[in-house]
Amino acid sequence: MAYTKRFDGRKFDETRPITAKVGVVPNADGSAMFAFGNTIAIASVYGPRQLHPQHMQNPSTGILRVNYNMMSFSVSDRIRPGPSKRSTEISKISEWALNSAILLEEYPNTVVDVHIMIQQADASTRCAGINAASLALAHAGVPMKDLVASVSIGKMDKQLVIDVNKEEEDYKEGEGATDIAMSFMGAKKLTHIQLDGKISSKELKEATEMGKKACEKIIEIQKKALKEAMEIKND
Amino acid sequence: MKIEEIKENDIEDFKSEEKERKVVVPGEIIISGDELPGEGTRKDGKDIIAQRFGLVDKNEKLVKVIPLSGVFIPRRGNVIIGKVEDISFNGWLTNINSAQSSFLPVSEVPRFIDKHHLDEFLDIGDFFSAKINGVKAKGIDLSLDSRGLGKLEGGIIISINPNKVPRVIGRNGSMIKLIKDSTNTRITVGQNGFIWIRGDNVEDELVAKKAINFVSEKSFVSGLTEKVEEFLNQEKEK
Numbered sequence: 001m002a003y004t005k006r007f008d009g010r011k012f013d014e015t016r017p018i019t020a021k022v023g024v025v026p027n028a029d030g031s032a033m034f035a036f037g038n039t040i041a042i043a044s045v046y047g048p049r050q051l052h053p054q055h056m057q058n059p060s061t062g063i064l065r066v067n068y069n070m071m072s073f074s075v076s077d078r079i080r081p082g083p084s085k086r087s088t089e090i091s092k093i094s095e096w097a098l099n100s101a102i103l104l105e106e107y108p109n110t111v112v113d114v115h116i117m118i119q120q121a122d123a124s125t126r127c128a129g130i131n132a133a134s135l136a137l138a139h140a141g142v143p144m145k146d147l148v149a150s151v152s153i154g155k156m157d158k159q160l161v162i163d164v165n166k167e168e169e170d171y172k173e174g175e176g177a178t179d180i181a182m183s184f185m186g187a188k189k190l191t192h193i194q195l196d197g198k199i200s201s202k203e204l205k206e207a208t209e210m211g212k213k214a215c216e217k218i219i220e221i222q223k224k225a226l227k228e229a230m231e232i233k234n235d
Numbered sequence: 236m237k238i239e240e241i242k243e244n245d246i247e248d249f250k251s252e253e254k255e256r257k258v259v260v261p262g263e264i265i266i267s268g269d270e271l272p273g274e275g276t277r278k279d280g281k282d283i284i285a286q287r288f289g290l291v292d293k294n295e296k297l298v299k300v301i302p303l304s305g306v307f308i309p310r311r312g313n314v315i316i317g318k319v320e321d322i323s324f325n326g327w328l329t330n331i332n333s334a335q336s337s338f339l340p341v342s343e344v345p346r347f348i349d350k351h352h353l354d355e356f357l358d359i360g361d362f363f364s365a366k367i368n369g370v371k372a373k374g375i376d377l378s379l380d381s382r383g384l385g386k387l388e389g390g391i392i393i394s395i396n397p398n399k400v401p402r403v404i405g406r407n408g409s410m411i412k413l414i415k416d417s418t419n420t421r422i423t424v425g426q427n428g429f430i431w432i433r434g435d436n437v438e439d440e441l442v443a444k445k446a447i448n449f450v451s452e453k454s455f456v457s458g459l460t461e462k463v464e465e466f467l468n469q470e471k472e473k
Contacts, residue, residue, distance in 0.1 A: 003403050027339065029305070030304060047334070048306055048308065048334050049306070049334045050334050050335060050336070059372065101261075103286060105277055106308075107308075107334065108372075109334075109335075109372065110334045119360060138261050138287075138288045139288060139304060140302065140304055140305065141262075141287060141288060141289070141302045141304035141305025141306075141398070142287075142305070143275065143286045144261035144262070144286060144287070145261065145262065145277075146261055146262030147260060149263055169340050185262075186262045186423045219262075223263065225258045226258070226288055227258050227260070227422070230258045230303070230455070231445065
């Protein structure tokens, strides 16, 4: 049976309800929460600050260091806390997705640390993480070319859908599920794409266009969250 | 005394204080036209695009973004408040709330110091006000060779975001003068966000602290001076 209706009744080009909020970690230089439905990510930014070990310092620019971690209670089976093969990979991926958007030439020999924590996982955690990190970086006053928005596109059998959840990720019928996570800088330039499954190049192009459209909406939500943080202060 | 030196760098920020200011986020187009891009912005074709999260400040043709958050970026000539972290044979290693390490050499202290007992002048944990003498790759050099700089004795130290310092000082030092006069305290504001408050009693110091936090939280409300005045009057009645 083809995938004609989504499990949670969403439209094919509809994301889960998005919540975004900045300033959630008072001790950080910048922080943000970003949620796609039940997937909740919290990002905190520290720096620019002195980089240790010293041999990692770059005298021409500051560097970005991202640390992605799932909290032990974020999934139904407890996961062992601390770095794993998966979280190390996602840390690096998130770093690359954000690196082309930030401008750290003014801060040589320094590091900007981003800590992404997944509080609740229901698939697309790396996308929620990148969105939260981009918000937190802006909130921390790090110079950026543009905000980065990230979304996952799924191919359930032959149907392309936006923002996959866990149920869809595990879809087995027909051609099965393909999960494509992608990030856009300012909803224009692609900074990261990952593919897990099978897809034709024609469909991939289509998926990228869908992702771009979804990211436009996400960036609007991110902008709103940042501006709201200012208004609350002014009340 | 020290306040005068600080404020001069920041007067230009206040020329257009009364104007309604727009909040921008990175990547947002601020304005399209033949304006010039200033700090925190870039020009792409005709559009001036924000590169930081902050408030737009348009001064004739120059458009810039005033950041609301971020760490302290030390510049030569800044007057700062620091804390002694360690003592070496020729000076003090200090914490001035910046990414780089900072050092205050004995040679930059314009008074006699016993070389074998540096802790008699500044001990670990002491606070002092100093001037940034230079920012180099290996660190920041400090100096006490200016009027009004030196060890800060008594009083309390509070910390605010360094980007809020110009608001706390106010136009031509008006805001800080208001707080100083009505709480009867002496206040030194460091560009790095550390503030030293010294009054005759702790109560006065705490009122001044509350007032400064009030300013830094509500730093972009229009007519802030009146609100602070009101706030201080309320505190006095308590």
